[in-house]
Amino acid sequence: MERNxxxxxxxxxxxxxxxLAAIRLREAGYRNVxxxxxxxxVGGTWRENRYPGLNCDVPAHAYTYSFAPNAEWSSYLAPGxxxxxxxxxxxxDYSLRDIAHFGQEVESCVYADGVWRIATKAGMACEADIVITATGVLHHPRMPDIDGLGDFAGTIAHSARWDETTPLDGRRIGVVGNGSTGVQLVSALGGRAGKLSHFQRSPQWIMPVLNEPYDEEQRDAFRRDPALIDAIRYDPQYLANVLRFTEGIIKPDSEEMQIIEAMVLGYLEQGVIDPVLREKLRPDYRAACKRLIFSPDYYQVVQQHDVDIVVGGIDRIEPEGIRTRDGVLHELDLIILATGFHSDRFIRPAVVTGRRGVALDDVWRKHATAYNAISLPDFPNFLFLNGPTGPVGNFSLIDVAERQWGYVEQLLDKVATGECDEISVSADAMTRYEEARIAAAKGTIFASGCSSWYLGKDGVPMTWPWSYGRFAEVMAQPDFDDFEMVKAEVTA
Known part of the structure; x- marks a missing residue:
């Protein structure tokens, strides 16, 4: 059937x-994108984050569009x-700057009379028949609730607002936070700082990983034979690790999770010699309850004489540095806040108003959600990529997005071919999805007893709680019975 x-x-x-969305839409022949x-x-989180040591913990050739292989990666895990x-x-390569408008933060999206009207803070206005929301998750930095944050006499910076001219060598540096960002910062700054203090609210389980560099001979081989890239992208061992991880998440007592726990426990026991330091670094929750940290060298770095692991909690920040709850003042020149992001914002703070004046803020008052991470009732032709309740974890979000796009394309075809003018998940299907998702999420490893950015205000993980295999199956073919498809009335 012919498409509009x-x-x-x-x-x-x-x-x-x-x-991804812009490329695929233009490849499909759509003229108004x-x-x-x-x-x-462009770049999203990779544009926002430029801190020392930044890299992706997914193999570079797997964190690459399937249609745009890259032979030039310098190592197995690519630097940011x-x-x-x-x-x-x-x-x-895809001439996207021809259709891109930069410096245009969306202020509002309002649906009326079959059209989305979009306004930006910079004053741009446009109309859309279909909106693809690809705002991502990790782009609103979270500042910690620490007394005296503005009192520090030295330099203080959030890792996502990093100034690359900041002096580092020989300085007394404090890193606050020990997710993947904090771990990467410590690994990069150990040996450069005069004194490096890593302030940990709770330790992390660390998964060992090798990050082998690619030499010029290997890169030349990748250029000449893309099949060598695919061999890494679809490496059976890597895919087995992904499967083990995703199965372990949903079955906390499974053999897969036992293998993961044995690996991280063995790395801690064998990797940290000093028993006192080892206990400082030992989490009191199960592996993968928080997002697993992959690092080739964190344990080695924190055992250096110029690196100190600080536990017990921060009392306040003073002009000279950080005072911990035990009364000790840690004198510092630079404080780096590796304290993460507000992971529940997505397109917000933009004001989004759907059919009949329904406000997205009201729909998401308890927590952000979307049917299969893609659609919401009363928000017709408004579709998410990597939206709320999507899969998160130690695997490629590019693969997630490409699978989602295959699903989204099938929804768009219903509108493009004229079968309907509006498409969105039905209220009943949304309720069934969310009830099933919450019930399943409560049984995942994410809900096993720790604090993490995966959890909503109600303590329920805001994630896809089923296997990655099930996600792939769902994305392959929408259940159109779950969607409300509306044909506009034709008036004489």
């Missing part, structure tokens, strides 16, 4: 998912600046 190629699409966000980005270039360069290059 003049439908107006607006893609919000030019990170990994937004780039607009890409809105709040910043001055190379990932940003990759997205810039893909943007250029």
């Amino acid at each position: 190629l003049d439908l107006r699409y607006v893609v919000i966000g030019a990170g990994m998912s937004g780039i 607009t890409l809105l980005e709040k910043a001055q270039t 600046h190379e990932i940003q360069d990759y997205f810039e290059r893909v943007t250029a």
